[in-house]
Amino acid sequence: MGTMIQKSGAGYRHSPETLNLSRPELITSFHRAYIEAGADIVYANTFGANAYKLAGSGFSTERIIRAAIQNAKKACEGTDALVALDIGPVGMLTEPAGAMRFEEAYDYFKEQILAGDEADLIVLETMTDLYELKAAVLAAKENSDKPVLATMTFERGGRTFTGVSPAAAALTLTGLGVDALGVNCSLGPDELEPVVAEMTRCTDLPLIIKANAGLPDPNTNEYNILPQRFAQCVEALLPYGVRFVGGCCGTTPAYIAELKRVLEGKAYQPCPKTVGTAVCSASAVVEINEPRIIGERINPTGKKLFKQALADNNIDYILTQALSQASGGAELLDVNVGHPEIDEKKMMVRVLKAIQSVCDLPLQIDSTKPDVLEAGLRAYNGKPIVNSVNGEEKSLATVLPLVKKYGASVVGLTLDENGIPKTAEGRFEIAKKIVARAEALGIDRRDVYIDCLTLTVSAEQDACRETLRALHRVKTELGCKTCLGVSNISFGLPNRELVNSTFLTMALEEGLDLPIINPNIDAMTGAVRAYRVLAGIDKNSSEFISSYNDAAPVVKPRQASFSLEDAVRGGLKNEGAQATEQLLADTDPMEIVNSRLIPALDKVGEDFEKGKIFLPQLIQSANTAQVCFDVIKKHLSAAGDNRVSKGKIILATVKGDIHDIGKNIVKVLLDNYGYTVVDLGRDVEPQLIVDTAIEQNITMIGLSALMTTTLKSMEDTIRLVRSTPALQNPDGSSRCVVFVGGAVLTEDYAMKIGADYYCRDAKESVDAAKRVLG
Amino acid sequence: MITLTPLNRREAVRYLGGAGVQMNAEMERLMDVCEAQLRGAAQPKVVWKRIDLPCEELTAGEDIVRHLSGCTQAVLLGATLGAAVDRLIRVAQIRDMAQAVVLDSMASVAVEQVCTQADALLARQFPDMYMTFRFSPGYGDYPISLQADFLRLLDAPRKIGLTATEHYLLTPAKSVTAIAGLSRQPIEKQRRGCAVCSLRNTCQYRKNGEHCGF
Numbered sequence A: 001m002g003t004m005i006q007k008s009g010a011g012y013r014h015s016p017e018t019l020n021l022s023r024p025e026l027i028t029s030f031h032r033a034y035i036e037a038g039a040d041i042v043y044a045n046t047f048g049a050n051a052y053k054l055a056g057s058g059f060s061t062e063r064i065i066r067a068a069i070q071n072a073k074k075a076c077e078g079t080d081a082l083v084a085l086d087i088g089p090v091g092m093l094t095e096p097a098g099a100m101r102f103e104e105a106y107d108y109f110k111e112q113i114l115a116g117d118e119a120d121l122i123v124l125e126t127m128t129d130l131y132e133l134k135a136a137v138l139a140a141k142e143n144s145d146k147p148v149l150a151t152m153t154f155e156r157g158g159r160t161f162t163g164v165s166p167a168a169a170a171l172t173l174t175g176l177g178v179d180a181l182g183v184n185c186s187l188g189p190d191e192l193e194p195v196v197a198e199m200t201r202c203t204d205l206p207l208i209i210k211a212n213a214g215l216p217d218p219n220t221n222e223y224n225i226l227p228q229r230f231a232q233c234v235e236a237l238l239p240y241g242v243r244f245v246g247g248c249c250g251t252t253p254a255y256i257a258e259l260k261r262v263l264e265g266k267a268y269q270p271c272p273k274t275v276g277t278a279v280c281s282a283s284a285v286v287e288i289n290e291p292r293i294i295g296e297r298i299n300p301t302g303k304k305l306f307k308q309a310l311a312d313n314n315i316d317y318i319l320t321q322a323l324s325q326a327s328g329g330a331e332l333l334d335v336n337v338g339h340p341e342i343d344e345k346k347m348m349v350r351v352l353k354a355i356q357s358v359c360d361l362p363l364q365i366d367s368t369k370p371d372v373l374e375a376g377l378r379a380y381n382g383k384p385i386v387n388s389v390n391g392e393e394k395s396l397a398t399v400l401p402l403v404k405k406y407g408a409s410v411v412g413l414t415l416d417e418n419g420i421p422k423t424a425e426g427r428f429e430i431a432k433k434i435v436a437r438a439e440a441l442g443i444d445r446r447d448v449y450i451d452c453l454t455l456t457v458s459a460e461q462d463a464c465r466e467t468l469r470a471l472h473r474v475k476t477e478l479g480c481k482t483c484l485g486v487s488n489i490s491f492g493l494p495n496r497e498l499v500n501s502t503f504l505t506m507a508l509e510e511g512l513d514l515p516i517i518n519p520n521i522d523a524m525t526g527a528v529r530a531y532r533v534l535a536g537i538d539k540n541s542s543e544f545i546s547s548y549n550d551a552a553p554v555v556k557p558r559q560a561s562f563s564l565e566d567a568v569r570g571g572l573k574n575e576g577a578q579a580t581e582q583l584l585a586d587t588d589p590m591e592i593v594n595s596r597l598i599p600a601l602d603k604v605g606e607d608f609e610k611g612k613i614f615l616p617q618l619i620q621s622a623n624t625a626q627v628c629f630d631v632i633k634k635h636l637s638a639a640g641d642n643r644v645s646k647g648k649i650i651l652a653t654v655k656g657d658i659h660d661i662g663k664n665i666v667k668v669l670l671d672n673y674g675y676t677v678v679d680l681g682r683d684v685e686p687q688l689i690v691d692t693a694i695e696q697n698i699t700m701i702g703l704s705a706l707m708t709t710t711l712k713s714m715e716d717t718i719r720l721v722r723s724t725p726a727l728q729n730p731d732g733s734s735r736c737v738v739f740v741g742g743a744v745l746t747e748d749y750a751m752k753i754g755a756d757y758y759c760r761d762a763k764e765s766v767d768a769a770k771r772v773l774g
Numbered sequence B: 001m002i003t004l005t006p007l008n009r010r011e012a013v014r015y016l017g018g019a020g021v022q023m024n025a026e027m028e029r030l031m032d033v034c035e036a037q038l039r040g041a042a043q044p045k046v047v048w049k050r051i052d053l054p055c056e057e058l059t060a061g062e063d064i065v066r067h068l069s070g071c072t073q074a075v076l077l078g079a080t081l082g083a084a085v086d087r088l089i090r091v092a093q094i095r096d097m098a099q100a101v102v103l104d105s106m107a108s109v110a111v112e113q114v115c116t117q118a119d120a121l122l123a124r125q126f127p128d129m130y131m132t133f134r135f136s137p138g139y140g141d142y143p144i145s146l147q148a149d150f151l152r153l154l155d156a157p158r159k160i161g162l163t164a165t166e167h168y169l170l171t172p173a174k175s176v177t178a179i180a181g182l183s184r185q186p187i188e189k190q191r192r193g194c195a196v197c198s199l200r201n202t203c204q205y206r207k208n209g210e211h212c213g214f
Helices: A002-008 A016-022 A024-037 A061-076 A102-115 A130-143 A166-176 A193-201 A227-240 A253-263 A304-311 A315-328 A344-358 A370-379 A393-406 A424-440 A463-478 A496-510 A522-534 A539-548 A564-570 A573-584 A589-609 A615-638 A661-672 A686-695 A708-723 A747-752 A762-773 B009-015 B025-041 B063-067 B083-095 B097-125 B144-154 B156-160
Strands: A041-043 A082-087 A121-127 A148-152 A180-185 A207-211 A242-247 A278-280 A285-287 A294-298 A332-335 A363-366 A385-390 A409-413 A448-451 A481-485 A514-517 A648-653 A676-679 A700-704 A737-741 B045-052 B073-080 B175-183
Touching (some): A016 A024, A061 A102, A121 A130, A121 A180, A148 A166, A166 A193, A166 A285, A227 A253, A242 A253, A294 A315, A344 A370, A363 A370, A370 A393, A385 A424, A393 A424, A424 A448, A496 A514, A496 A522, A522 A539, A564 A589, A564 A615, A573 A589, A589 A615, A589 A762, A615 B025, A615 B097, A648 A661, A648 A686, A661 A676, A661 A700, A686 A700, A686 A708, A700 A762, A708 A737, A708 B144, B009 B025, B009 B097, B025 B097, B073 B144, B073 B156, B097 B175, B144 B156
Parallel strands (some): A409 A448, A448 A481, A481 A514
């Protein structure tokens, strides 16, 4: 359509979709030309007809789409041709790369889908962001019952602009229940073979190819692949399970006619997938075809600091856990944020999104609550694992439909209303039942990962054998993958690590696929790596060698020749921790904070102000101070003393602004001066800031804005803070102190919008905090 | 196809606000690490389009009129380092904030380098034309809200994956849009610098007696 509009030279205002109203007969004639060339499906001229792109055109989505479908229908009269509602990207990037929330994207698509209810099918195309495409698929499935075809656009190199791989697209879209999937736009059909091959390995669905006519000449805009060659290249791809073919940029009715001619009489050849089961994020696919490590650390159970982080909304703490497990060798991460003091559903969504913004390992959504699982499944980008369903009727009836709808894999626990069966046979029976129920809903048994449950060997010594026997039977008789939390086995015993790693090795030999372990304990990760070598999985031991060959030589701890001050100044974390430990032997902890640590940090801050050191060096010093603080905090909390926080401060980048590096620098510094920072993130609603201040009784608020366009949000936020009665003194004056910063702010402007402090840089934020909180 | 060449570290240091600071070995090491990461992650892409002037859609304020005076045509340019660079900086903010700020400033240098390379590419495309320097939404009184129109006219979302938020922030963040005038006659050397900058009263560089490079 776009090609025809361009070639016709038809003028339009704003966007080509407006031609549906200004030149309906022209649009119908284009469709007609394609139908006469042999097209079975025509895409209505609705690609960019969403509320965002049409803003300023003077037309609504509804009006344009209805007209477009009518124009296409008219062309189809008297033929069998079908009309597709064509939906392209919204035009903004979704979080985290952009600012559009998943839910906003959903709403844009929903409006289009409702307006297109007279079409015969829905086509989602030219997508480069899997998350946005997921929103579109959900909007289509939840607001219509028409067939859904979904295609993405890949660059040379085999990825989309946002880094999505063809395999991840295929797995995710298949799971979400589209009717066909594939590739459009991108490159010429001569370059698409690797993309199509990768997709078909991961899906049994028919594929779609709608390539460009090669590459355009930047000056003439002529494409370099002619109809005959185009059709030949497409024909060569048919064995990959291609069922739908067409043309994108640069193709005309002549291309379609040639396709029709070449493909005449050729039947669709399904191409079964070769990947048994796999899960993915948008950019990384993990096939479960050998033991894969699931990191267990994102879970508050028995972890005081983790619980505190959840209560404080300290997402960075959780992200640090995610990244360190990834470095330790985890291939998937379990995510559990169940804690009585928080809204688990909200937290799950927030944490999943945050982890996916920095870490591309596939995730396992872990909760006992179906509503938390569903919220997580919606928010997740890719194909996740659900942890878990069990043999109880209630669980089967609520969890499995979610697994089906969102296309996940699922962990099945071998327990039911009567608890955990003592024998392997009892657990095997439950596993059988879970698999049968999953299959009845259309869930492939290869996507059910059975957990035969680890019991504590010090309490029931025979239980270990039963677990392993059950695991063996499930693996060999049911053909399911297996999963097992390992660490429980050693509870109550000394040298737990030894017991755990031995049990892990035994379980691997019985057929364990997915050990859930702490990947930062080398004995555990090492056991899996060594097993892969011994079982002949790690060919030529190459992964094993690369994991250990260049391991850093063990460095003997340096003698503490560094004073605390030297360590902070030099940004030397280990030395700082050591010096702090030594001081703690004979110095009051608060004395260390106030007379040594803070003055040392002040000195570095002064040097920064005077232009003697660079910002990164100030940050390194601050991070070293953080390590010293942590040592002191540990010491104090061991003694039940909580004095070390100097007060709470809210930090936020204002609504509309997504540049948050400045705010994050301020956070590092405030943290390291001993303040407790409640970081609300970026693009923050004013109301959330006010609510948090009230809930947590916080009176100091720091706001950041980078752009002139978002200063208004800063002003709005301050106004709301000032006018909220719960944040006022009895005399009506404000209880809150607001400090602000950001590239385009000035002192004058800060005062004008009602801030108390204007902070030019991170150091000045600390100065303000000192004045207010001491 | 654009490939990054070694980055101008003096520029990066200036973006870090450390123009007057004595360079030291530790900073050099940090910059080595960051530059390697950045060049590994960056996927520089540019898109351009020649348009005829006057272009009503892209005319707003006085500065652009002055900038394009005497030009019969103009080139629109979109340039980006790609989404992976944003992610790299995001990850660094969790792992090591000191690295994050260095990466951030080096990425700004890198996207400027991409634009400079694009200038050379355009000069080759239009050998018989004179070209003004690049002028971007947000310069002078040229409204930043025009980002949306630049992106639409360039088909930038589809061609190079470049979009803007509702508040006109470019995403990926390390990106540029700009317009440069084309003329068959030599163009009078235009003034760049603080005098035509809308941030001249608030600029940190200026307060410190420095210059941002514009």
